[in-house]
Amino acid sequence: MKSFENAVTAVEEAVLALLLAAMTLVTFFQVVARYVFHSGWLAALECTTTLFSWLVLFGISYGVKMGTHLGVDAFVRLLPRPVFRATAVFAALACILYAIILLNADWLKYLFGLETRGGAIDYWYRMYMIGIGLEDLRLPEFMMQLLGFRAETLPRWVAYIILPVGLALFALRCVQATWAILRGRRETIIAAHEGESLITDKTLLQD
Amino acid sequence: MDALILFGLVLTFLFLGVPIAVSLGLSSVIVIATLSNQSMSSIALKLLESSHHYTLLAIPFFILASNFMSTGGVAARIIRFSVATVGSFRGGLAMAGVFACMLFAALSGSSPATVVAIGSIAIAGMRANGYTREFAAGVICNAGTLGILIPPSIVMVVYAAATDVSVGRMFLAGIVPGIVAGLMLMIAIYIVARIKNLPAQPWQGMMEIVRAGGSAFWGLLLVVIILGGIYGGVFTPTEAAAVAAIYAFWVALFVYRDMGPLKGHPWRKDDEGIHAMIGRNIWISLRCLPMTLFHADTRKVLVESARTTIMLMFIIANALLFAFVLTTEQIPQTITNWMLDMGFNWWTFLIVVNLLLLLGGQFMEPSGLLLIVAPVVFPIALKLGVDPIHLGIIMVVNMEIGMITPPIGLNLFVTSGVTGMNLVQVTRAALPWVGILLMFLVLVTYVPGLSTWLPYSLMGPETTGR
Amino acid sequence: KCDKGEVVIKFSHVVAATGNPKGEAAQKLADRINKEMNGKACMEVYPNSQLYDDDKVLEAMLLGDVQLAAPSLSKFEKYTKTYRVFDLPFLFASMEQVRKFTGGPAGQKLLHAMDKVGFTGLDYWNNGLKQISAKKPLLTPSDAKGLKFRVQPSDVAVAMIRAMGASAQKMAFKEVYGALQTGVVDGQENSWSNIYSMKFFEVQDGVTETNHQLLNYLVVTSKPWLDGLKPDVRTQFLKILKEETEAGNASAEKINQEARAKIIAAGKKVRTLTAAQRAEWVKVMKPVWKKFEKDIGADVIEAAVAAGM
Ligand code: NA
């Protein structure tokens, strides 16, 4: 089980590293193409921004697992231990709620009569039904045919699928974190600020 | 009313330990679900839109460049150069720490990254030379905030994204204030050093300055590449960030060789002829080229940078969501009208802005705070005749102060990590120097020319808001 | 803010609320609707991409969260290709021809080209014909050879630039000034009002009055939303829109001519083409028409050409 979890982490990190490297290289070679060769790849911009959204949305669940999402713990740490634990569970549940509402909010209408509808899944599904493509980004002709895409460019639903998937993975990791907090194997859902482990945790070191 | 609910929700979630990003996002989502007829689908659309924002794309690239630079031994070379330059003054090592922070700030877009890169070496050096731990930590913790004032700067990129001003002008605008702030800190150190009789380093001569400068040259060249490239028309600021990342990768792995497959290969072996040296270096560089891309050191930097990007972008995307809700509920217009009715002028208005940002900076992460405050403050500022670039620099300086004040002060966190002091000790050590930055804030607020002179004489006035 | 019971019409666009033909037309439309339809309907205008950019606004409209938008016609490329007719270089020689074409049967039929996707075009809002500029004088297509031009993201515009032997670069509108100034790109093409309001002329060697291409917007709405309106509300709304469209189009022409005059007043050279030079441009661009004829339909192109005779 432990080694499976490690393998998953390794895959996640490889994907993130690859996405970031690809973004950087595409942008860099676009500069070279324009400045040196007076040409360029028209889809470069769209390709990079799409990779960027994949990096961020695929990464947020990984951030929960690694405990890198920043938060304020100064106040909750002043509370008595049981209350502190309760707030930690509350914070984790808030994260789950956030992801679920964004995925689909229809249930709020049925449960509480709120005037709201749709969500990430609905948005993605409509793009899927319309089937329109992105602005410039396309795959080689044979791949487009192989995959059965009728649009001239890569269909938007393919690029946008990371939105519902990313949110769902985020919810899943938050459920795991909630369980870990209840079992006492994890303190909070946010990044810890005290302690000397910080020096090795470069995540906080930016901005 | 809606505004009060929205802000109330955010603060409640924040204090209960909900991640900043989710505090902002969940409050927005709740307000949309209960008080507005917007569909949640369009909120999801907005989340996607902000995660592929072109201007913000510079953020991961600058983070990557900074990580290659700090892992790749540039910091040590910069410190050596700084000590050679200003070390012989009384309190010279502390001044050299500030100078090194200024130089590293010109390579990195981030304040905490500057503290780590310089602090982990400089603080130890100062302690070994008779400075107290508190003094050393306080100086570096403060000087590190220059990371976001001296270009490049992630916070400036975020401000430009929120208000549509040009990133290039913002970068230029930070140079003069950055130098002024650095000088103010150094003068304060000199005065303290006189009173406390702090040590001076021996003068090592001009040759050491040249030698140390030469060894730091390849790192410092990045400044020229970034600014020269943007103003010389080679690339846009976002592209500049990507070029910086590739350049930093090249310097770290192929020039300094402090990491990656070429680590341990000297540029010149003893008794090696010049031809043999050139041939060997070309050969090993070519042979190692494919390996550098997949080497464990490279991957580690990539993963660390990705992690930071994700953490930051998640906050930014949700802050943009929050700003979107403010807009759809027409809250900025309400506040603008109210402030204009109250008879604020630019002078009093900037006091309010500063107080608001200082207060907000206590418990918000800088980019998130900026994205929430900018849509409200920016239109009022334009109406009152405040220059958009000047306003941006004021905001950045406020963010700097927010970084060294608890409970959320990123520089405090990392200084505590670097020194092993706890948060309370670090906060106390940083406190006297916060006074200098507050004085500097007043200066920047009421002397607009400090920020606007350089960008406007080189690039002309900002077009946004004209 | 809108009162309860009123139909909310959100109009999201990407330009400034003042000084831009589209921004001003949107505001005037809102003022009239809020006055004359008070109690029945209410319009909120969101300028400056406050809500969505041009691309996402159409998606948001499909989701039912925006009711009106006016993107430039080239933004509909992914929904229908017939609008490429408006992008064809040197097809429209004057705004008179544009008016005749859009008001005629072919132009009116084009409003319904996206009904199946869920969009209905309501009216055409004109900006004006586009002019070209670069860091050096441009009088014939060959002057542009080897230069880098920022173009609006449309396949036709890219083909046009390539026909000149130049290279087309995509770039966000707000970055263009800086890019022209520093030389990231050498030239641009836009309407007089945009060249003036974005200050592009400041950093270019004059502007050449080519009138080479049309910059037009389509006022678009969601078809299900429009169909769901009460008949009297819909009729009154469309009537006001039509009147404001005419007023707005007339003032757009004025704004463009004023912008042209201001550029000259600012001391910049505005070059006009001789008949021979213009013929040379047309000759180079004709293959571009051919290339997109299948997407547009030969009959539509013919109707546009006929409107100019
Ligand atoms: Na910096």
Ligand code: NA
């Ligand atoms: Na703070």
